[in-house]
Amino acid sequence: MSKEEIKTTSTGLRVPRPVFTGDLVAGLVNAIVSIPGGIANGVLAGVNPVYGLYSMIIGTPIAALFTSSVIMNVDSTSATSLATLDALVGVPKSEQLTYLVVLSFLVGLFMFIFGILKLGFVARFVSNAVMTGFLSGLGILTILSQLADLTGYVSSANQKVFQAIDTLFQWQQFNWPTLLVGLLTIALIVGINQTKYERYSFAVGVILTTLLVFLSGLDSVAMVGDTTAIPRSLPALNLPTLSLIPPMILPALTIAIIALVQAVGVSQGIPNPDGDYPDPSGDFRGQGVANMAVGLVGGLPVGGSVSGTIQLQSIGGKSRWANIFTGILTAVCVMLIIPFIESIPMTTLAGTLIVVGVQMINKEGIERVWRTGRVPTAVMLITFIITLFAPLQIAVSVGVLFSGIMFIYQSADEVRIERVVPLPDGSYIEEAVPDTLSSGEIVILLPVGSLFFAGAAYFESQLPEIGVARHAVVIIILRDRDKIGSTFVRVIERYAQKLDATGNKLILTGVSEGVMEQLKDTELMALLGDEDIIPADPRFFEPLKRALADAQAWIATQNDDSYAKL
Secondary structure, eight states, X not given: OOHHHHHHHHHSSOOXXXXXXHHHHHHHHHHHHHHHHHHHHHHHTTSOTHHHHHIIIIIHHHHHHHOSSXXXXXXXXXXXXXXHHHHTTTOOGGGHHHHHHHHHHHHHHHHHHHHHXXXXXXXXGSOHHHHHHHHHHHHHHHHHTTHHHHHSOOOOOSSHHHHHHHHHHTXXXXXXXXHHHHHHHHHHHHHHHTSTTGGGHHHHHHHHHHHHHHHHTOTTSOBHHHHOOOOSXXXXXXXXXXXXXXXXXXXXXXXXXXXXXXXXXXXXXXXXXXXXXXXXXXXXXXXXXXXXXXXXXXXXXXXXXXXXHHHHHHTXXXXXXXXXXXXXXXXXXXXXXXXHHHHSBHHHHHHHXXXXXXXXXXXXXXXXXXXXXXXXHHHXXXXXXXXXXXXHHHHHHHHHHHHHHHHHHHOSSOOEXXXXXXXXXXXXXXXXXXXXXXXXXXEEEEEESOOSHHHHHHHHHHXXXXXXXXXXEEEEEOTTOSOOOHHHHHHHHHHHHHHHHTXXXXXXXXXXXXXXXXXHHTTHHHXXXXXXXXXXXXXXXXXXXXXXXXXXXXHHTSOTHHHHTO
């Protein structure tokens, strides 16, 4: 696309015809492959499965119109569905829709207020260790919550962990055809995920096992239609019941926080087509509008989905139209396949959710936190355990509290970056950090203040933009730092990758033994290379002099023609 086309795609609905056509196809494919997930999220939330589809039909296209992110996929997620299940505990099935309307609307109202108050920056104060522990706990809860539908045995225990233990001891009471169908679903999804057709794995797993049960006449296997009636119509307007607002305020606030923190992963990790990253506060407002609309039809609360966004991009989505078409075409598909939805085995949906639960457990994130140090590891484990055994609103509150404690403990000063400039006489002066790198220049940066999670995020926001620079070198001085946090490791990793991808270079100098060990354990050293990590030296300026000489030598070996014309 031309620069003008990219700019248009990034800001509105007017897009080039090839983009529009590609988004139509991407929306159709995304609708087909996402419908099983929407149904499964309804099951996970303990409500009529079609309410999960209402979230896609209403929430996904409306969010596409208002979020700062062009391609963010907004839908119900396993995390928000589990929190919804927790919020509706004790509510009779006949009243679930009434409560769900209020819950989703309040979630949207909280999100919108957060966006209006420009609270997008708050997400950086929830530590990586807390979120890793919380999301891993939600993954385990997702798996445990599906054991009844997977095995056909319903435990009488009153907590998911204890229900799982009881289920294992009562294996004689399993419905074996039900269990086999569920295990086959898992095997199909996992197997297809190992192929180039992985984006279709859930849809294929659901369709094949549903056909198998139908053709083999396994009457003992419970179907969706056996547990609930699927409406034969599109979503209808439902106004919130004002008397239900007070008891739903805390659950709604909890779900809003969960959804927003997840969505920040999209805002901070997936740029718009013009290369700029979306404004998290703008994404908050867009998700807020979407949830208020979803609430008026009784859908599940929605939030930005990293996996959904990546999936949409992988099938060709490039503009807001991809998500708009996803919602519209989901509505068309739902009207055509309601009988099929009712015929889906409950154990099939359980199998899909178990796979999702496993995927929620971020093994790389756990390992990164584990290697970073004892304090973040302890915080991660405590958050994980609380998530398993306590109501989710308590787990979220404790996680935020832990993040605050860690921030106070580790961040006594606000982080700032100083630029160090060498003079011909061998001395150094401080200057303002440039907004953007210039080709062929050397920029020496000295961070001042804590580089743990909140400080690391603030540090990242002050780093020079790369722009069109080529063959520039950024030197970061890490002298007098015995430890760095896992969030800072990730910041350096991202910046190093951006520099390398654009023909530039990053050098770390004055690195202590403690930080050196962390860089080895987190594999950042392998990314940068031994030659670009210069250890500390008792002679204060020696590491910096060496880094400066290495940078000058590297620039001298580069081809100036590649940037002389810029």
